[in-house]
Amino acid sequence: MDKWLQIPAVAALLKQYPFAAAYVAPVALIVIKILALVVPLLVIMAYLTYAERKVLGAIQLRQGPMMVGPYGLLQAFADGIKLFSKETIIPSGADKTLFLIAPMITFALSLVAWAVIPVGQGLVLANINVGMLYLFAISSLGVYGIIVAGWASNSRYAFLGGLRSAAQMISYEVSMGFVIVAVTLATGSLNMTEIVTAHRPGWVTALLFPMFVIYVISALAETNRAPFDLPEGESELVGGYNVEYSAMTFALFFLGEYLNMILLSGTATILFLGGWLPPFGISALAFVPGVLWFALKVCFVLFIFLWARGTLPRYRYDQLMRLGWKVFLPFTLVWVVVVAGALLYNHALPGM
Amino acid sequence: MIEAIFFYLFSAILVLSALMVITARNPVHAVLFLILAFFNAAALFVMLGAEFIGMTLVIVYVGAVAVLFLFVVMMLDINFAALRKGMMKHLPVGGAVGLVLLGELLWIYKGWTPSMFAGQGARAPMPAGVDNTHALGQILYTQYLFPFETAGLILLVAMIGAITLTLRKRGDVRRQSVSDQVARDPKDVVKVVKAACGAGVEL
Numbered sequence: 001m002d003k004w005l006q007i008p009a010v011a012a013l014l015k016q017y018p019f020a021a022a023y024v025a026p027v028a029l030i031v032i033k034i035l036a037l038v039v040p041l042l043v044i045m046a047y048l049t050y051a052e053r054k055v056l057g058a059i060q061l062r063q064g065p066m067m068v069g070p071y072g073l074l075q076a077f078a079d080g081i082k083l084f085s086k087e088t089i090i091p092s093g094a095d096k097t098l099f100l101i102a103p104m105i106t107f108a109l110s111l112v113a114w115a116v117i118p119v120g121q122g123l124v125l126a127n128i129n130v131g132m133l134y135l136f137a138i139s140s141l142g143v144y145g146i147i148v149a150g151w152a153s154n155s156r157y158a159f160l161g162g163l164r165s166a167a168q169m170i171s172y173e174v175s176m177g178f179v180i181v182a183v184t185l186a187t188g189s190l191n192m193t194e195i196v197t198a199h200r201p202g203w204v205t206a207l208l209f210p211m212f213v214i215y216v217i218s219a220l221a222e223t224n225r226a227p228f229d230l231p232e233g234e235s236e237l238v239g240g241y242n243v244e245y246s247a248m249t250f251a252l253f254f255l256g257e258y259l260n261m262i263l264l265s266g267t268a269t270i271l272f273l274g275g276w277l278p279p280f281g282i283s284a285l286a287f288v289p290g291v292l293w294f295a296l297k298v299c300f301v302l303f304i305f306l307w308a309r310g311t312l313p314r315y316r317y318d319q320l321m322r323l324g325w326k327v328f329l330p331f332t333l334v335w336v337v338v339v340a341g342a343l344l345y346n347h348a349l350p351g352m
Numbered sequence: 353m354i355e356a357i358f359f360y361l362f363s364a365i366l367v368l369s370a371l372m373v374i375t376a377r378n379p380v381h382a383v384l385f386l387i388l389a390f391f392n393a394a395a396l397f398v399m400l401g402a403e404f405i406g407m408t409l410v411i412v413y414v415g416a417v418a419v420l421f422l423f424v425v426m427m428l429d430i431n432f433a434a435l436r437k438g439m440m441k442h443l444p445v446g447g448a449v450g451l452v453l454l455g456e457l458l459w460i461y462k463g464w465t466p467s468m469f470a471g472q473g474a475r476a477p478m479p480a481g482v483d484n485t486h487a488l489g490q491i492l493y494t495q496y497l498f499p500f501e502t503a504g505l506i507l508l509v510a511m512i513g514a515i516t517l518t519l520r521k522r523g524d525v526r527r528q529s530v531s532d533q534v535a536r537d538p539k540d541v542v543k544v545v546k547a548a549c550g551a552g553v554e555l
Contacts, residue, residue, distance in 0.1 A: 095378075098380075098381075098384075128403065129403060129483045129484060129485065130403045130404055130407050130484070130485060133404070133407035133408070133411065134407055136407075136411055136415075137407050137410040137411045137414075137415060140410075140411055140414070140415030140416070141410070141414060141415060143415075143419055144387070144419075144422075147419070147422060147423075147426075148384070151380060151426050159426075163423070163426075163427075166419055166422075166423055167423075170416060170419060170420075173415070173416075190485055318528070319528075322528075322530075
């Protein structure tokens with residue numbers, strides 16, 4: 001029984017209708033909780049597109065969007081209305097079902113992963129034991145939306161984009177997995193809430209810092225963001241896997257990419273930046289609600305995403321593969337052993 | 353009741369998608385149905401309380417193995433109409449082999465009685481207060497340490513074998529050496545020349 005259903009007025013009402021108490025009320029409660037998470041998330045995503053254009057504008061000494069609403073604040077909604085009112089074009093040679101399913105997969109996967117992200121103490125939809133594994137599983141599925149889109153479009157450019165993306169995501173998932181292993185070693189749990197609340201001495205945080213750097217760079221590659229945005233490389237692939245998509249089908253890919261950015265920033269916050277806890281363990285800052293700290297830390301990681309896009313040129317494809325397999329993989333492999341050895345030497349392994 | 357509904361839902365989708373894997377005309381569709389089957393198997397594992405195995409199934413099979421399947425199948429250029437042409441010609445032989453195998457299976461099934469200890473292995477009790485991942489780790493790294501490490505070594509041998517089979521030295525490749533590039537001194541390779549107005553420069 002949830003605490004919300006035990007409020008006297010609600011409990012009294014539910015007593016009269018046993019069927020509602022057994023089935024309708026719990027389902028309704030879950031739906032309300034999901035909406036309470038998803039609606040703010042979609043608004044944040046809309047403003048992330050705005051923030052990206054503003055940050056890029058500032059980097060390039062422009063103003064960014066200024067026309068729609070004060071300081072261009074309504075630009076994201078104007079773009080949404082535009083995409084919504086356009087025609088969805090399906091190429092005649094396309095595999096129609098898969099062509100339409102692919103953007104839905106991308107968008108749905110970037111939303112379902114949020115089920116295990118705790119945005120505050122106890123503020124999580126599903127506090128499952130294997131939360132981190134679930135997150136890793138869902139993010140490794142993200143490749144399907146893109147590869148299916150590339151194949152179903154029946155276009156060479158789209159297909160090449162899809163293949164590039166598949167190879168790239170698999171390559172960087174390997175080192176991401178080792179980063180997660182290292183954090184799990186230090187915290188002794190796969191539960192997202194316990195990862196945040198586990199006692200972490202300063203030297204462990206310092207030891208995990210290289211892993212944080214690798215995680216953020218791998219996250220750039222996982223979300224196909226600059227400087228690793230080869231799957232949609234405009235200069236050689238026209239637009240990559242989403243060339244043939246228009247209107248809402250394109251919008252779903254676009255939104256999925258931004259939601260994934262927020263998701264991986266949220267994961268980085270939980271794994272390395274202490275989630276909803278005040279920064280550097282300063283208890284005087286605890287009066288600020290945890291959700292706000294979480295949001296600020298996510299914004300910090302998101303800014304790195306935008307900053308990298310404004311600063312770095314696109315990688316060449318062989319350089320991308322070299323970085324993933326010949327630099328990150330050996331380094332993370334060695335560093336997991338180093339972290340484990342240091343924890344064992346200092347008797348800091350959790351559960352021992 | 354809810355559990356039963358979900359069990360039958362997942363099982364039905366699992367069986368149907370497994371059927372579609374072998375009947376789908378397009379190999380890409382077949383791989384996608386295989387992925388759906390993996391997914392439902394993972395859901396059944398989670399329903400059994402084996403959440404670690406469920407998630408690992410999704411990560412390893414759906415996230416890595418099936419992507420490679422899809423990768424290969426998408427790049428194949430097979431004429432399926434030509435493949436199907438020989439179908440009727442090969443049906444008698446193939447069907448006969450299938451029937452023999454089915455007969456053998458039925459023969460074994462007739463003479464098969466479950467061991468009286470089989471039930472005990474199935475309900476290995478979960479220690480209270482220990483979650484799935486910990487329980488698995490405790491048993492894998494204590495009781496089954498030797499088989500577990502052996503399996504890892506066999507996989508390592510297979511991996512090294514696959515690499516040595518495909519690795520070949522090619523003389524005509526010009527590889528990029530990043531350290532050489534970084535170590536290059538600008539003074540040695542860049543020459544700054546002041547050009548007089550109207551006159552060219554000699555390099």
